[in-house]
Amino acid sequence: MKKDLINQCGQLLIEKGLTIAFAESATAGRLASEFSLATDAGKFLQGGVVCYDARLKEYLLDVPAQQIKEFTPESPxxxxxxxxxxxxxxxxxxxxxxxxxxxxxxSEKPEKPVGTMFIHAVKNGKQLLASRIWFGGSQEAIVAATVDYVVRQLITLLSESDSVKI
Known part of the structure; x- marks a missing residue:
């Protein structure tokens, strides 16, 4: 991931007066970590929760246990x-x-192989992004590609004047 993309995203957040927070399972805090290294991160980064274990999803983030059981912890x-x-x-x-x-x-299976990632973004309760995407390679490569994807999607959304208005 190029640091300039993170900085560009951070600058767009600052220009729009927006703050951001992350709930990370598979990326285990990598998004929040990368954003914390951006110029003026304190102006837009609020924090995050690493919820790698399904029980944390339930107890910290109020995900119903039945939902995890029915759809798996790795699902849209x-x-x-x-x-x-x-x-x-x-x-x-x-x-x-x-x-x-x-x-x-x-919960991998033929229709959901290793490398399948789910990303969801909301602003003021409205969905900005809901993606299911597949990345190949090592665990590190999958996480890095996911971070890159999220940053690029955010830049696109933040650059579109109508989609992320204050």
Whole structure:
């Protein structure tokens, strides 16, 4: 990931007067970490929650246990729920949630192989982004590609004047 993209995204957040927070499972805090290194991060980064274990999704972010059981911890439904749950814990404008499969041992199956990632973003309760995407490579490569994808999507959304107005 190029630091200039993170800085560009951070600058767009600052220009729009927006703050951001992350609920991260598969990326385990990597998004928040990368954003914390951006210029003037304190002006837009509110924080995040690492909820790698499904129980944390339930207890910290109010994801119903039945939802995890029915859809698996790595699913669009649970990703949406961790994103909305985060909005009850942290005061921010934009919330990003990420779940997925970066290595074997989760809920992978032929239709949801390792490398499948789910990203959800909301602003003021309205959905900005809901993605299911696949990245190949090592666990590190999948996480890095996910961070890159999220940053590029945010830049696009923040650059579109109508989609992320204050």
């Amino acid at each position: 439904e649970v990703t949406r729920s961790i994103t909305l749950g985060l909005s009850k814990l942290i005061d921010a404008d934009i919330f990003i949630g990420v779940t997925g499969l970066t290595c074997p041992g989760g």
